[in-house]
Amino acid sequence: MSQLTCFKAYDIRGKLGTELNEDIAYKVGRAYGQIYQPKTVVIGCDIRLSSEALKQATIQGLNDAGVNVLDLGMTGTEEVYFGAFHLDVQGGIEVTASHNPMDYNGMKLVRENARPISADTGLKDIQALAELGTFEDVSKKGTIQPYNILPEFIAHLMTYIDPAKIRPLKLVMNAGNGAAGHVVDAIETKFKQLSIPVEFIKIHNDADGTFPNGIPNPILVENRDSTRNAVLEHGADMGIAWDGDFDRCFLFDEKGQFIEGYYIVGLLAQAFLLKQSGEKIVHDPRLVWNTLDIVHQYQGQTVQSKSGHAFIKDVMREHNAVYGGEMSAHHYFRDFAYCDSGMIPWLLAIAVLSETQKNLSALVEGMIAKFPCSGEINFKVADTQKTIQKIFDHFADQKPIIDQTDGVSLDFGTWRVNVRASNTEPLLRLNIESTASKNPQPMQFYIEELTQLIQG
Template sequence: MSSLSCFKAYDIRGKLGDELNDEIAYRIGRAFSEIINVDTVVLGGDCRLSSEDLKQALAQGLMDGGVNVLDLGMTGTEEIYFATSHLKLNGGIEVTASHNPINYNGMKMVTTGSQPVSGDNGLLAIKQLAESQSFQPKAATKGHYQKISVMSEYIQHMLSYIDCDRLAKQVGQKPIRLVVNAGNGAAGSVLDEIESELRNRQVPIEFIKLHHQADGTFPNGIPNPLLIENRQATSDAVIKHKADMGIAWDGDFDRCFLFDEKGQYIEGYYIVGLLAQAFLRKEKGATVIHDSRLIWNTQEICNQTGGYAVQSKAGHAYIKQLMRQHDAVYGGEMSAHHYFRDFHYCDSGMIPWLLVIELLSNQGITLSQAVEQRISAYPASGEINFTITDPQAAIAKVRRHYENHILNRELEGRELEIVGIDESDGLSMSLTETKAAHEKAQWRFNLRCSKTEPLIRLNVESKGDIGLMKQKTAEIMYLLTNQTDPTNLIHM
């Protein structure tokens, strides 16, 4: 029995060829039909050149298991989330590798209510059956295949999150000018539909479209705006066209990334706080879920607006589970995943920017004005990724470094105190340093291993001290790259 390495903690993702191919996709379809109690499954796929063939092989496996297949064609992941619940189905699968390299593909699976199929919630059993191929005999009645569209219903749902009539009146004669960068992924066709419907509702809006056409060869690079080198085109276009905001998406557009009117990329951490604030102003006392990587800004906003902040491990399966448990109105990850109770607790890359343009219009401010105070109050490093042979040993090394300095009671003349240690998602440490004139400075970091890639991820934040944040980021980076004496970075 060969092991299928394409199965990850949250989804399926692997290199094309040995790790994921049409034959494996067929086996996954057969396994899904037996493990998940389904009679009809909705399928979609991103624009990667391999997605259509993988989707059709998956469909054959499902149909041989007696499952009916509804094919939406080229879609983003959230269209599958929407269709599964809208059509009251008990299964949905998106064929996508999102932001992974061009020689990868994968699948994201949901069941009744668009709940994720992951880990112990069916994914492991699907993996084991697909590996053993101990399938039941093919169904006496093969499932049928049908191409459908729910685009109109999906667009109407997206626009239900904003008050288009009020927005039209507030905007007036000057249109909202947005740079939209689909990254040659699946977002372009949805943006066209949203643009058309906003105009039908008399909302003056102008889309300046970059890399708009879906192209699985990705002529402008893999759509992953988390990579600094992939942000320049959006930033430049915002400045050139004097746009109000820039928006970029990854390949399956379940994440969106925002740029202010100056072309500056806004870290997802601050967008989480902005959206939390927007929801809590509408629903006092509601709960917001946030991930563990960067926390202080979101927690303070929730406290100030009468809401409740609940911390979760990073990853959509964990966030969605906690949102259901707490009936949370919104959940956000600094990686630009945003989750909404009214969207079946799922993540969307279209709802966030619609909410942000409404919020900015309501308050008559720019995006930079909306976040500048929060960035100053809680400066953050943004996520920094490292490929390290033994990530657990590297994390342990960082912990020992600070614990040892606590024992010595000083760090280059600065007294250091560990305020808290949290190991619920990697290693988080909150620390206080006493500097000159007994001034106390607070900072924290999170180090965690990626569940989907061979990486270790670092995030650092401070309370109102950007210099300290940069200094501590450099210090931990120095430790992680197997250097032995980080203390010479104290005075960088």
């Protein structure tokens, strides 16, 4: 029995050929079908050159396990999530490596109602069966049927805005040659039908698995220029860029400035609370003060959750939260079966721009000035737990308020730090925030102090 190394904490990801190939994809489909015994599942894939073949192998495995498949074709992850809760099916699989390098691919798996399958909710069972290969014969093979989910998906997206209230706007849309382009086109068509006065400036919109403009991952500073330049060149009100499977979107203001995902959480919380005060908003523990401030200001309630989509979704379900946001640009919505979406955030943002009659920089500059943050800084360290303990010990005599929801958060009243081991990579992740009005030290002071401590 050979061990499959492509199984990670939240999904399946691996190097093509060695860690993930069509034989492994077949076994994943077969194991998924045998363990969950769904009648029907939806499946889609991103635009990577290897994705279609991996999808077909997964479908074969599902069919051989007696499962019927609705093939959604080329999709982003959230179209599979949508199909999994919107249609009469019992699960879904998206073949995608999102923003991983060219020679990688992977899969994201969900059960009925798009509930996540991760390491502690079934992914290890699928791995164990795929490794063993002890598959049961079924009396009746499953069927495969193509299905176009796009019209229903677009209709759902339009429920997040009031078309009559959207003011004239010019938007730069950068699909990064990933899977987002076909949805951008469909929304543009729908806006025209509804006479919504929004002009779309589309760049890198064509799906192209060779990624002629680089792997779409706007969280990397070097990948932001094309969106920023287009915003400035066209005098746009906002820029939007997506990763490969468009489950994350990144916003740029009218000055071409990239807005940290942390402040977008505050913006989207505001969008929901403008509609309905008193709602619950879930956030992760890495950076919190701005979110707490905004939610309090707009009469909402905050709930803290450990980082990571499986945790956020569970906490949202438990508290019936309308929205959950992570500073990593993952945004989750109750009306979207608690799943993350890269399309809903920018629609809500244009609703706030319209409602407040402000531009995006005006909406977030106050937040940034009040609660500056470092952005996430990653360190490669030999032992993450030992390094976290070292930070803990170093500051012990200052008696910070300690929170261990996720890694360690130390709150000193005027500044706060969260340090945690990555769930997906061998890295230590550091986030610092401060209250500008009460703080004598600039952010750089804390960044340098902690960098020396971690690397020393």
